[in-house]
Amino acid sequence: QVQLVESGGGLVQPGGSLRLSCTASRTMFSIYTxxxxxxxxxxxxxxxxxxFSGGSTNYADSVKGRFTISRDNAQNTVYLQMNSLKPEDxxxxxxxxxxxxxxxxxxxxxxxSS
Numbered sequence: 001q002v003q004l005v006e007s008g009g010g011l012v013q014p015g016g017s018l019r020l021s022c023t024a025s026r027t028m029f030s031i032y033t034x035x036x037x038x039x040x041x042x043x044x045x046x047x048x049x050x051x052f053s054g055g056s057t058n059y060a061d062s063v064k065g066r067f068t069i070s071r072d073n074a075q076n077t078v079y080l081q082m083n084s085l086k087p088e089d090x091x092x093x094x095x096x097x098x099x100x101x102x103x104x105x106x107x108x109x110x111x112x113s114s
Contacts, residue, residue, distance in 0.1 A: 002026050002103040004095045009108030012085055016112070020080040022095030022105055027076075033098045034071055034078040038091035038110075045094070049080060063089075085112045 003025035012018050020036065035050040049059045049069035057069050068081040078095065090112050095105035 002032075002097050002101075004097060004103055004105035006093065006095045006105040006108040009093060009110045011111045011113065013114050014085060014087060014112055016085050017081070017083045018085065018110060019082070020093055020095075020108060020110075022078045022080075024076045024078075024097060029076040029097075030073040031099055034069075035096040035098070036069060036078075036080045037094045037096055038089075039094070039107075040088075040091040043091075048093070051078065082110070085110075087112045 004022050006020060006022045008018060008020040010018060031053050033050060033052050036048040037045050038048050039045040047060055048063055049067055051057045051069045051071050059067060066084045071078045089110060091110060092107040093110050094107045097103045
């Protein structure tokens with residue numbers, strides 16, 4: 001079992017930045033593929049960014065060039081640096097860990113509004 005705890009959400013103006021963090025409860029964190037997903041009201045949950053155990057990444061087209069995912073295996077933590085935020089980035093952001101099973105965090109709200 002893996003428990004994931006997210007932090008870093010909040011209210012930010014358009015063009016602003018936020019950094020989300022997700023810390024996992026167990027060792028062998030480095031073998032997991034870690035991802036950030038988001039779900040806006042009335043929409044399906046979608047992949048935002050993912051980082052594999054070897055460090056390679058992929059991003060949704062809508063966030064490429066603005067968001068950066070990274071991981072610190074020594075701290076069992078994955079980050080999502082979000083720059084140039086837009087109102088359409090408003091959503092609940094969820095951390096995901098996947099290996100032989102899949103685990104989700106509780107979500108953190110990100111609201112981009114003036």
